[in-house]
Amino acid sequence: SQQGEEDPQALSIQEGENATMNCSYKTSINNLQWYRQNSGRGLVHLILIRSNEREKHSGRLRVTLDTSKKSSSLLITASRAADTASYFCATDYSRARLTFGEGTQLTVNP
């Protein structure tokens, strides 16, 4: 399987803390994307990082990509209760198809 794998599967933190989620994948990729899913709803794109990029920021989000280790991390700073959701990494490795990991369930406690 080319599927990315997120770590941890579940993460529970307090509001104001930072949340870090990791994603590992198996083959060379064109880009890696992170998506968010609120319970039972459609996924929403958060950020895309291309294979020639090492770090990218968007608001409170910071994504890193290490192609030598085939891994990526998503950092959410100063988390809020509204950040509670599942977060998925998705890799683009073949003909513009995305392969999704199983997700990290983030719970931010007020």
Added chain:
Amino acid sequence: DADVTQTPRNRITKTGKRIMLECSQTKGHDRMYWYRQDPGLGLRLIYYSFDVKDINKGEISDGYSVSRQAQAKFSLSLESAIPNQTALYFCATSDYRGGSSDTQYFGPGTRLTVL
């Protein structure tokens, strides 16, 4: 109005019935996708279409078929539903540019239960 819509939003059916899930988009994207999500799991690709005449199987196409009626419409059919097709189904679109994927935009999902 939502850019990617799915109908129905919820459906309960019986084993052996034929079911069609519909997806419409107003984003003007050429690429459309159907995924299924099982509890606690990520999304798995069922079928994808790069334009009206280009339809491809994904990783779990057995038991499913699709129809791309127009650029804006992509339907998923279960010819004879079985209980293990109970899942959350998502349609997505993308505006592919250049040598790598761009963002995918998801519909709200259809929750399908097969009894």
